[in-house]
Amino acid sequence: MARRPLVVGNWKMNCTRATAQQLLADLLAGLPTDAKAQVGVCPAYVFIPELGAMLAGKTIALGAQNVADQDQGAFTGEISAPMLKEFGCAYAIVGHSERRLVYGETNALVAARYAKAIEHGITPIFCVGETLEEREQDKTFAVIDEQLQAVLDLCGVASLSQAVIAYEPVWAIGTGRTATTEQAQEVHAYIRAQIAKLDAEVAEGLQILYGGSVKADNAAALFGMPDVDGGLVGGASLDAKSFLAICLAA
Numbered sequence: 001m002a003r004r005p006l007v008v009g010n011w012k013m014n015c016t017r018a019t020a021q022q023l024l025a026d027l028l029a030g031l032p033t034d035a036k037a038q039v040g041v042c043p044a045y046v047f048i049p050e051l052g053a054m055l056a057g058k059t060i061a062l063g064a065q066n067v068a069d070q071d072q073g074a075f076t077g078e079i080s081a082p083m084l085k086e087f088g089c090a091y092a093i094v095g096h097s098e099r100r101l102v103y104g105e106t107n108a109l110v111a112a113r114y115a116k117a118i119e120h121g122i123t124p125i126f127c128v129g130e131t132l133e134e135r136e137q138d139k140t141f142a143v144i145d146e147q148l149q150a151v152l153d154l155c156g157v158a159s160l161s162q163a164v165i166a167y168e169p170v171w172a173i174g175t176g177r178t179a180t181t182e183q184a185q186e187v188h189a190y191i192r193a194q195i196a197k198l199d200a201e202v203a204e205g206l207q208i209l210y211g212g213s214v215k216a217d218n219a220a221a222l223f224g225m226p227d228v229d230g231g232l233v234g235g236a237s238l239d240a241k242s243f244l245a246i247c248l249a250a
């Protein structure tokens with residue numbers, strides 16, 4: 001089964017109201033309608049209503065950078081899946097390393113967020129990946145096993161047919177230090193093989209994105225690897241020209 005490439009821009013906590021609109025307008029103007037890759041953008045929550053309106057009927061998909069583990073209630077600062085759905089979000093990133101490491105989100109919390117996205121028909125972009133220290137201690141696969149297992153325990157392998165996985169080695173995020181194509185392929189193939197042990201069909205159809213210093217000049221090589229199905233792009237997604245070049249490399 002051929003997997004369609006997917007390229008998603010994670011804008012993180014960047015842009016003003018005006019620059020967010022301009023960036024999206026430039027992407028809409030520059031992305032060919034017959035682009036091979038599905039393209040998505042994940043702006044900060046406050047920009048979602050306006051950008052969602054700009055995207056009505058367009059081919060670029062809208063996503064959020066996180067999603068609550070609850071539907072509604074006394075959860076100050078959280079945004080629920082039904083709220084995101086109402087504003088047209090097709091995707092929600094869960095378990096980004098910045099959430100895990102800066103804000104202390106655990107595997108269990110990430111799995112609960114993932115579950116809510118699935119329950120409400122939002123595709124979670126489930127991030128996994130090791131720190132530099134973990135890689136140096138040869139713990140990469142063990143760390144990824146634990147991150148995956150939390151989601152498998154709560155939601156089962158079938159849920160992955162409605163999800164996307166993003167492998168983001170923490171040491172490659174925002175550092176300009178990209179994983180080599182071989183390093184990325186090795187981990188992507190490992191993730192797919194682990195899932196294939198449980199369900200070969202789900203594993204075959206699963207889009208596994210690479211994230212971590214994806215740029216216009218390394219995207220084609222990364223996306224050319226057999227188990228790399230696109231990218232989750234941070235810094236380079238804030239510049240329309242470079243993000244469009246990355247999209248077209250997929």
Ligand SMILES: O=C(CO)COP(=O)(O)O
Pocket residue numbers: 010096168172173174175176211212213214232233234235236
């Ligand atoms: O964290 C990332 C995407 O979610 C990657 O960020 P950079 O592309 O800036 O390294």
